[in-house]
Amino acid sequence: MEQKQPILHGNYYHIYNRGNNGIDVFLENENYYHFLRLYAKYIEPVAETFAWCLLKNHFHLLVRIKEKSEINNEELSYSTTEKPKTVDPSRQFSHLFNAYTQAVNKRHNRTGSLFETTFERKLVSSEKYFQQLIFYIHNNPVHHGFVTQMSLYPWSSYETVLSDKPSKLKRKDVVELFGGLENFLFYHNQQQDLNEINNLIIEY
Numbered sequence: 001m002e003q004k005q006p007i008l009h010g011n012y013y014h015i016y017n018r019g020n021n022g023i024d025v026f027l028e029n030e031n032y033y034h035f036l037r038l039y040a041k042y043i044e045p046v047a048e049t050f051a052w053c054l055l056k057n058h059f060h061l062l063v064r065i066k067e068k069s070e071i072n073n074e075e076l077s078y079s080t081t082e083k084p085k086t087v088d089p090s091r092q093f094s095h096l097f098n099a100y101t102q103a104v105n106k107r108h109n110r111t112g113s114l115f116e117t118t119f120e121r122k123l124v125s126s127e128k129y130f131q132q133l134i135f136y137i138h139n140n141p142v143h144h145g146f147v148t149q150m151s152l153y154p155w156s157s158y159e160t161v162l163s164d165k166p167s168k169l170k171r172k173d174v175v176e177l178f179g180g181l182e183n184f185l186f187y188h189n190q191q192q193d194l195n196e197i198n199n200l201i202i203e204y
Helices: 029-042 088-108 126-143 160-162 171-175 180-189 195-200
Strands: 012-018 045-057 058-065 120-123
Touching: 029 045, 029 088, 045 171, 058 126, 126 171, 160 171, 160 180, 171 180, 171 195, 180 195
Parallel strands: none
Antiparallel strands: 012 058, 012 120, 045 058
């Protein structure tokens, strides 16, 4: 079995996974809403989010895992009743996916695993990769033919970046990374060469 690299505090990661054998993991609108509610419960206390996208049979997240000193233990939620002795970011993601699987199984009268084995994680080590990944994640629904332009897809962080509504998304940091909102829009409206980050992305 492939040994996954540990998720370490202070690092940036592209987190992704897909349905077991490629099955759909989001079967109706309520599933998307519920995943985001669980994400807020389990992940927001331990990570900052820079981009995300939920598609029918897979998802992508771009996060920075908070340093231990940044985490408020009182905000943490677990899928078990026993409080762990240390905060384990990988375990928090497992809590999210387990809780979501249980909810979908109950709601749709199914059993068994929903996602493929342990979720994938890729360390993001440069600003250029970071920028390209944000584009890749936002462009995913266009790439897979769900919509013709990013702004038409409701289950990604693209419109949140453009909005001024309150959000936990690190919107200001994302805009600054692109050198302003105008440059963010310009970059997202161009065809980007993603060959350099092939090792950081996945095709479903």
